[in-house]
Amino acid sequence: MRRMSKLCESGDGKPATRMGGTRCQACYRYHRKHGTFVRAGSRPPISIEMVLQNVSATESGCLVWQGMTDKDGRPLYYDGDRYAAGENPLVYVQRWMFERYSRKPLVAGQTVTHDCENKKLCVHHAHAILWRDLGSGAFMSRGDGRGVDGVAPAGRCANGHDFDDNNIPYVNPTSGVRSCRRCTRDSKLRARGIDPDSAPYVPYRKGSTHCRAGHEYAVYGFKNRGEGRVCNECVRIKSAKGNLKKGYGLTFEDVARMLHEQDNACATCLTVFTEADPDDFRMGDANVDHCHDRGLTRGLLCMDCNIALGKVKDNPDTLRRMINYLSGRESMPATSRAETCPSTMR
Missing domain, CATH: 3.40.1800.10 (His-Me finger endonucleases)
Structure with missing residues (x-):
């Protein structure tokens, strides 16, 4: 019979590490960073008071978030009570404020946005609107023009980008979730600290004979990656640059x-x-x-x-x-x- 693991001495209900450990992995990470197991204090749960402490008001009435954000710049809050309960502690503040004041919990496929000048960082509930209620239209099967349960899929992504020949959505073969190519590109640029508006969007070219760097596929060859093609010469150049930079700076x-x-x-x-x-x-x-x-x-x-x-x-x-x-x-x-x-x- 398998013996159950011991619980962490901190009392958070998490299992202790194996090989005789008395604390969970999070405790050992905290000790390695701060030199003690005693926490300075857990983050309080999200509330209106905590939200107001992390915003700054503007003349237009926006409440601009000053705290943590995700890689796309969306306001996030770390809820200590959710972490202690074993739940996901990260809370999207805009979504939480909308649900609190509308008193209607959002479901999968529903997206909240703001119609003010600070669209990304404003958390004021009065500026929030239900941008798209995709519902089952957010999912579709590969190779099927219809959505789930016969519902036609949406012609736009949650951010309003049209799904056309220049922006073909990627369909996850397992979950059926559709991903907008332009949104994916913008997200990667923001993660690198680049404003997507400063870099012009180059449409996806499925029938082109050359890659975007100008290499001819017939000369250098390519590899098929789902709906796109990867140029062999571009891969070689990227690898050569990366190895030289990583190995010798x-x-x-x-x-x-x-x-x-x-x-x-x-x-x-x-x-x-x-x-x-x-x-x-x-x-x-x-x-x-x-x-x-x-x-x-x-x-x-x-x-x-x-x-x-x-x-x-x-x-x-x-x-x-x-x-x-x-x-x-x-x-x-x-x-x-x-x-x-x-x-x-x-």
């Missing part, structure tokens, strides 16, 4: 500058590089040499020189002894070298 502009300073040759043996082409995002036969202890980049080497430095563990004393050894051996007469080198023949 460099860009191909830095590599071009280093090649110019080294006359396009290895820094130690002066072998000319013939395959390195930073303009085409290719390192070729050039290898980045860096200090493993401090992580500093020292230059570009050929493969043989880079391996040689690795074999001697970047030790200058070892290299000096090797130089002295070679210099001494070259100065000895041939007969003396033969006498010091015993024959392997028996």
Whole structure:
């Protein structure tokens, strides 16, 4: 019979970690960060008073949220009571305010927006409207033009983007949920700190012979990813840039500058590089040499020189002894070298 795990000593009802632990994982994370298990105080549950403490009023009457937001900039609040009860502690403030004052709980498929100048951060219930009541129209089956239960799917997403040939919704094959391509693109830009309005939207081009970077699919090839195609050349360039940045903190502009300073040759043996082409995002036969202890980049080497430095563990004393050894051996007469080198023949 399987034995039930012990509960955390904090009294929040969560199971303690295995291998003799007396606290839950959240407690151990808090201890690692703050050095103590004693919490400074749990967050109070969401209420009108807590909402008013996290907003600033404007002349237009908006209550602009000043607290935590999600990656799309929507107001969020961390409810301590919900966390203690084992529920999702994150509460969308705009939705919570609408439900409280309308006294009607929202269901899946219903979306709230605001008709004021601070559409994204305003939490005033008087400015909130039920933007779309998608209901079952928010879901549809793959390959089926009808929605669930014969209801026609909505022609727009929850943010008002038309589902047309330039904005084909992605349909999750498991849940049937439709995702707007433009909303997905805007969400990714906001997560990177970029205003979506500052970057023009490029429509989805399903029948194009070239990728958006101008690479011809017939030359470089592509991979099918659901409703879209991924250019092989774009994947190669992205991977080359990422590996160079992640491994050495460099860009191909830095590599071009280093090649110019080294006359396009290895820094130690002066072998000319013939395959390195930073303009085409290719390192070729050039290898980045860096200090493993401090992580500093020292230059570009050929493969043989880079391996040689690795074999001697970047030790200058070892290299000096090797130089002295070679210099001494070259100065000895041939007969003396033969006498010091015993024959392997028996």
